[in-house]
Amino acid sequence: SQTIHQWPATLVQPVGSPLSLECTVEGTSNPNLYWYRQAAGRGLQLLFYSVGIGQISSEVPQNLSASRPQDRQFILSSKKLLLSDSGFYLCAWSEPDLNTLAKNIQYFGAGTRLSVL
Amino acid sequence: DAKTTQPTSMDCAEGRAANLPCNHSTISGNEYVYWYRQIHSQGPQYIIHGLKNNETNEMASLIITEDRKSSTLILPHATLRDTAVYYCIVRESGDDKIIFGKGTRLHILP
Numbered sequence: 001s002q003t004i005h006q007w008p009a010t011l012v013q014p015v016g017s018p019l020s021l022e023c024t025v026e027g028t029s030n031p032n033l034y035w036y037r038q039a040a041g042r043g044l045q046l047l048f049y050s051v052g053i054g055q056i057s058s059e060v061p062q063n064l065s066a067s068r069p070q071d072r073q074f075i076l077s078s079k080k081l082l083l084s085d086s087g088f089y090l091c092a093w094s095e096p097d098l099n100t101l102a103k104n105i106q107y108f109g110a111g112t113r114l115s116v117l
Numbered sequence: 118d119a120k121t122t123q124p125t126s127m128d129c130a131e132g133r134a135a136n137l138p139c140n141h142s143t144i145s146g147n148e149y150v151y152w153y154r155q156i157h158s159q160g161p162q163y164i165i166h167g168l169k170n171n172e173t174n175e176m177a178s179l180i181i182t183e184d185r186k187s188s189t190l191i192l193p194h195a196t197l198r199d200t201a202v203y204y205c206i207v208r209e210s211g212d213d214k215i216i217f218g219k220g221t222r223l224h225i226l227p
Contacts, residue, residue, distance in 0.1 A: 043218060045217075046215070046216065090161075106215055110159065111160050
C-alpha cells in the first residue's frame with residue numbers, strides 16, 4: 001500500500017534561517033506531488049506541484065522553492081525564513097491521471113507545523 | 118479561486134445525519150465534485166466524489182442535483198469524530214491540482 005511521510009512534525013526556526021522540509025512517498029511510481037500551506041485559521045493554499053522529476057509548478061510567488069530530486073521525493077526550501085512563513089505545511093500525492101479516469105484523489109501527509117520567531 | 122460556495126459552519130447532534138450543502142453553479146460538464154475533510158491539526162482526507170449520479174461509500178453519501186449546480190454530502194450517523202472542516206471542490210479529470218476553499222466547519226454536538 002502507498003504511504004506518505006513528512007518530517008519534521010514541528011519546527012521552530014528564527015527569522016532569516018534556512019528551511020528544508022522533506023516529503024517522500026512509498027508504494028507508487030511517478031506520483032503527482034504537492035506542497036500546501038495553511039496559515040492559522042485560514043484555508044489551504046497550494047504552493048507548488050510536480051508531475052515528474054525536475055518539473056515544478058509554482059502557484060504563489062514567495063521566498064519558498066521546491067525541488068523533486070527523485071521520483072518520490074519532494075522538498076520545500078527557503079534560504080531565509082520570514083515571520084509570514086509560519087504555518088502548517090502539508091505534502092500530498094496523487095496517482096498520475098490515467099486515461100479518462102477522474103480519480104485524481106490526493107492523499108495528504110501528517111503535516112509540519114512551522115513557527116518562525 | 119474556489120468554484121464552490123459552502124456555509125461557514127454547521128452544528129449537528131451526535132447520531133443524527135449531517136447534511137452539508139455546496140453550491141457550484143458554474144460547474145462545467147466535465148468537472149467532478151469532490152469532498153474532503155480536515156480534522157484539526159491533521160492533513161485533509163478524501164471522502165467521496167461524483168459526476169452526475171449519487172454516490173455512496175463507507176464514509177458518506179453524495180447527492181448531486183439534476184442540474185449539477187449544487188450537491189449535499191451526507192454523513193448518515195454523525196459521531197464526535199466527524200467534527201472537522203469539510204471542503205467541497207470541483208475539478209476536471211485532467212486537472213493536476215486542487216483548489217481548496219474555506220470549507221464548512223462542522224461541529225458534532227454530544
